[in-house]
Amino acid sequence: MAERLPAAVAQSARRAGPGLPGGLWRLELRAALARRRALAIKLLFPLVLALPLALTGAPQFFAAMLLTVLIAMVGTVGTGVSLTRSRGAGWLDRLAVLPLAPWRVGLEVFLASWLLDCLQATLMILVLELAQRADPLTVVSTWLLALGTLAFSGALGLAVATLTDNAGEAMLLLAVVLAPMLFLSGLFTGVPAVGPRYWVAQLLPFSYLQNGFQLVLHGNPPDGAPGQFLWAAGVFLLVGGAAAAALGRPLLARGA
Amino acid sequence: MPTPVLLAEAVSRRYRNGRGVGPVSLRVEGGEVLALVGPNGSGKTTLVRCLGTRSPHQSGELLWFGKPDPRRARGRLGVVFDATAHVDELSGEENLQFFARVRGGASTEPLLRDAELTEVAGEPISSYSYGMRRRLLLAEALLGDPELLILDEPTLGLDVVGRRWLADTLAERRRRGLVAVVSTNDTEFVEAVATRVGFLIDGLLVQDAPLHQLLASVGGLREIHLSCRAGVDADLLRRVAGVERVAEVEGGFTVLATRRDGLLADVLACIGELDRKLVDLSVREPGLADCFLRLTGRSLDG
Numbered sequence: 001m002a003e004r005l006p007a008a009v010a011q012s013a014r015r016a017g018p019g020l021p022g023g024l025w026r027l028e029l030r031a032a033l034a035r036r037r038a039l040a041i042k043l044l045f046p047l048v049l050a051l052p053l054a055l056t057g058a059p060q061f062f063a064a065m066l067l068t069v070l071i072a073m074v075g076t077v078g079t080g081v082s083l084t085r086s087r088g089a090g091w092l093d094r095l096a097v098l099p100l101a102p103w104r105v106g107l108e109v110f111l112a113s114w115l116l117d118c119l120q121a122t123l124m125i126l127v128l129e130l131a132q133r134a135d136p137l138t139v140v141s142t143w144l145l146a147l148g149t150l151a152f153s154g155a156l157g158l159a160v161a162t163l164t165d166n167a168g169e170a171m172l173l174l175a176v177v178l179a180p181m182l183f184l185s186g187l188f189t190g191v192p193a194v195g196p197r198y199w200v201a202q203l204l205p206f207s208y209l210q211n212g213f214q215l216v217l218h219g220n221p222p223d224g225a226p227g228q229f230l231w232a233a234g235v236f237l238l239v240g241g242a243a244a245a246a247l248g249r250p251l252l253a254r255g256a
Numbered sequence: 257m258p259t260p261v262l263l264a265e266a267v268s269r270r271y272r273n274g275r276g277v278g279p280v281s282l283r284v285e286g287g288e289v290l291a292l293v294g295p296n297g298s299g300k301t302t303l304v305r306c307l308g309t310r311s312p313h314q315s316g317e318l319l320w321f322g323k324p325d326p327r328r329a330r331g332r333l334g335v336v337f338d339a340t341a342h343v344d345e346l347s348g349e350e351n352l353q354f355f356a357r358v359r360g361g362a363s364t365e366p367l368l369r370d371a372e373l374t375e376v377a378g379e380p381i382s383s384y385s386y387g388m389r390r391r392l393l394l395a396e397a398l399l400g401d402p403e404l405l406i407l408d409e410p411t412l413g414l415d416v417v418g419r420r421w422l423a424d425t426l427a428e429r430r431r432r433g434l435v436a437v438v439s440t441n442d443t444e445f446v447e448a449v450a451t452r453v454g455f456l457i458d459g460l461l462v463q464d465a466p467l468h469q470l471l472a473s474v475g476g477l478r479e480i481h482l483s484c485r486a487g488v489d490a491d492l493l494r495r496v497a498g499v500e501r502v503a504e505v506e507g508g509f510t511v512l513a514t515r516r517d518g519l520l521a522d523v524l525a526c527i528g529e530l531d532r533k534l535v536d537l538s539v540r541e542p543g544l545a546d547c548f549l550r551l552t553g554r555s556l557d558g
Contacts, residue, residue, distance in 0.1 A: 027343055027354045034345035034380075090339025097310050098358050099331040256311045 024095070024105065028112035042078075042116070046070055046124040053217075054131035060219025061210075065187045067124070068210045071146050072182060074120055075153025076160070076174045079113040083161035084170040087255055096252040106248020107241065110154055114240070117150045125216075134216045141226035141233070142212030148233035149205040151240025153178075155247065162250040182206055190222070205236045259322040260285050261404050261435040262307060266316035269302055270459070277302040277459040279316055284435055284452075289426060291446040291467075292439040293548060294456030295556055300439040301338070301408055303456070307437055308335040308406035320404065331359075334402035338409055340389040342381045348392050349377040352399070359400030367395040370421060386413045394422060401429075405436040411445045423448045441556050443544040447471070453544065457552050467544075474542040474550055476514065480523060483508040483536035488527050496522045503555035508535070510555055512546050 033039060049070055053063040086092050086109075095105050125143045128134075157170075160177060164170040182188070184197060185206035192198050201207040211224030260283045268278025277299030284290050292300050305311040306318060309326035320329030342351045349368065356362045368374050371391040381389065390413040397405060405426075411419050426436055426449045440446060446453060446467070453470055455463035463470070477500070482488070484507075493502045493511055498519055501512040513519050520539065527533055545556050 023354060023357050027346065027350070030350075031343040031345045086341075090337065090341035091343075093310060093337055093339060094341055097308055097330060097333065097335040098355070099327075100358060101327075256305075 024100070025108040025111040025115075028109060029115055032112065032116050043120055043123055046074065046120050047127055050124045050127055051131070054128050060214045060217040061190075063217055064210045064213035064219065064221075067128075067213045068149075068187055068206050069182060070124075071121055071149050071209060072153050072178055072206060074117050075114075075150040076157040076178055077171065078117050078157065079110060079154040080157030080160040080164075080170045080174050081167045082113060083109060083158060083251065084164050084167050087161070088166060092252060092255065096256070102248035102252050103245040104248065106158065106251055107245045109251075110158055110241070110244030113157070114151055114154045117154065118147050121146045121150060128213075128216055132216055132218060134218065137226045138212070138215045141229035142209070142216050144233040145205070145209050145212045145229040145236075148236035148240070149209045152205045152236045153240075155240040155243035158244050158247045158251060162247055162254055165255070185210070193222075205232060208232045258285060260319070261288075261321060262437065263319040263322075264307070264316065265318075267303075267306060267313045267318050268315045269306055269311060269313050275299070275302075275459065277306070277456070278313070280456075280459075280461045281316075282454060282461060282464060284437060286433050286435060287430055288452055289430055289436045289438060289450045290452045290454060291450035292437065292454050292456055293441060293443065293446060293544065293556065295441070295554060297458075298456040299459035300456055302459070304406055304408045304437065304439045305337070308337070308408075309333065310335070310337070329404075332403045334397035334399070334405045336393055336397045336405075336407045336410060338412065340386070340393050340413075342389065342392065344382040345380055347378050347380055348373055348384065348388070351381060351392065352377075352396060355396040355399050362400035364395075364399070367398055370425065371395040372417065372421070387415055387418060390414055391418055391421075398425065398429075401432075401434075403433070403435065405429075405434060405438075407436065407438045407440075409440050409442075410438060411440060411442045419445060443548075443556065447544055455548055455552055457554060463551055470544065470547045470551075474512075474547045477542045477546060477550070478513050478519065479540050479542045479546045480511040480513065480520065481505075481508065481536075481538045481540075482511065482523075482527070482534065484527065484533050485535060487529075487533050492526045493523065496526050499523075501549050501553060503549050503553075503557075505555050505557040510546075510549060510557070512542065512549050 050067060053066060125146060129139045156177065157174065160170055160173045164173055181204055184200045185204045186201050187206055187210055191201040191207055208224060208229060211221035212229050214221040262284040264280055264282045266279035266281055270276035270278065275297065280303060292303060294300050306313045309330055318324065320326065321332060352364045356364050368377050373388065373392060376388065394410060410422060414422065423445065450467045453465065453467050454461050490502050490504055490509060493499060493509060498513045499511055500514055503510045511523060524530060548556050
């Protein structure tokens with residue numbers, strides 16, 4: 001048996017000290033940041049799509065649609081697939097028997113995933129801004145709206161992870177859930193001015209974000225203003241966080 | 257009567273295919289180490305997952321520290337299941353720190369040292385061997401001095417030193433009042449750590465007795481393990497005078513007999529054509545595995 005601990009270990013052991021339970025989100029986030037190659041690919045992948053759209057003068061409606069789909073996919077797939085993998089590896093089993101409230105587990109794993117997704121979206125929007133030189137208020141409000149959309153999508157990914165046991169199944173279910181939402185948000189056809197589809201689109205973040213991206217790309221969306229985007233961003237952030245906390249229990253219950 | 261640390265009354269959890277466990281009743285009190293022993297598919301893991309608060313039971317009553325609330329019990333529990341899941345990109349020490357924080361800032365130094373992980377504590381888990389991961393897993397369960405330890409196959413992947421560390425740790429903590437439920441077929445380990453042993457067959461607890469009592473029940477017996485090629489008739493072996501049980505195991509038979517003198521000669525004569533049929537033979541004093549065979553008629557090997 002070793003008699004002395006290396007100084008770094010001893011120091012770190014002291015650092016743990018008494019404190020609030022948890023720190024799961026930090027652990028998950030640090031793990032994701034430590035996967036250098038995966039992180040580089042994750043950060044580059046939205047840019048590969050955003051750059052040509054920003055630089056080639058693609059029609060704003062379609063360019064905004066693609067960027068919105070990208071944000072939706074980033075949010076849902078990132079959370080849904082990584083959680084399904086965690087379950088497969090037995091990590092969720094381990095978390096389930098710790099003295100941590102299920103809502104806290106849900107919220108913390110969601111938070112870690114969301115922060116990474118935010119990094120992706122921020123880079124992408126920064127590149128768009130550099131290429132398009134849009135009005136700063138529009139860019140900031142669209143950026144915040146993207147973060148709100150990521151929260152909503154992340155919670156959707158978490159919901160899917162409560163129903164699936166492997167990454168492939170999760171991807172398929174995400175596509176099945178997300179496609180109708182994107183259609184109802186008017187991404188492919190626009191939103192009718194009246195009727196049920198109009199109201200459904202108001203309840204989902206994707207139509208707002210598409211309008212925001214259109215503004216950033218100097219288009220003329222039929223609806224939307226920075227003030228409205230800020231309000232929507234706040235609502236969808238809260239909805240995403242609350243849903244993630246509520247989904248903690250079913251997330252841990254699966255595979256019990 | 258003191259409140260038992262763990263009490264199960266007719267606890268049951270069955271899957272659609274009928275497998276699973278229950279109804280099972282057991283009572284574990286302070287200072288006890290209960291080993292659950294049974295062949296594959298006997299329901300050990302299902303039972304341990306219920307006792308470890310991971311899986312809800314479908315019927316019966318399960319009390320931890322006198323209360324039926326698994327969430328309240330988790331703060332006093334250390335649990336190890338078969339999966340060795342960690343955050344592989346981070347170091348062993350960082351992983352341990354997380355569990356320490358969850359357990360209210362428990363000290364990690366002694367556990368790292370005792371589990372012989374100090375030298376590799378700063379390295380990412382992805383560079384660890386399976387045995388190192390298992391030791392870390394056990395160290396994480398021991399953090400914060402849990403009052404009840406639930407371990408599923410704890411010796412899996414451990415080398416001789418690791419097994420000794422675990423056995424010593426359990427013995428030392430038991431003296432301080434720790435209660436443990438250990439599911440394993442490692443009978444040597446069970447004989448080293450358990451105070452009580454439960455035999456599970458087809459999801460039912462068919463025997464629950466102190467270890468010394470079980471071992472005494474096979475005192476004076478003899479175990480013969482035969483590795484042989486095809487053509488040996490188990491029924492002929494069963495007819496040998498003094499043979500109590502014959503279990504077919506992979507590649508041969510385990511014979512448990514009460515008679516000692518002349519037994520081996522009779523068994524060999526029964527096999528016949530030894531050059532052709534017999535591959536290997538060993539004789540030993542019986543242990544817990546033989547006790548299982550004698551009491552249940554089934555071998556732990558399958």
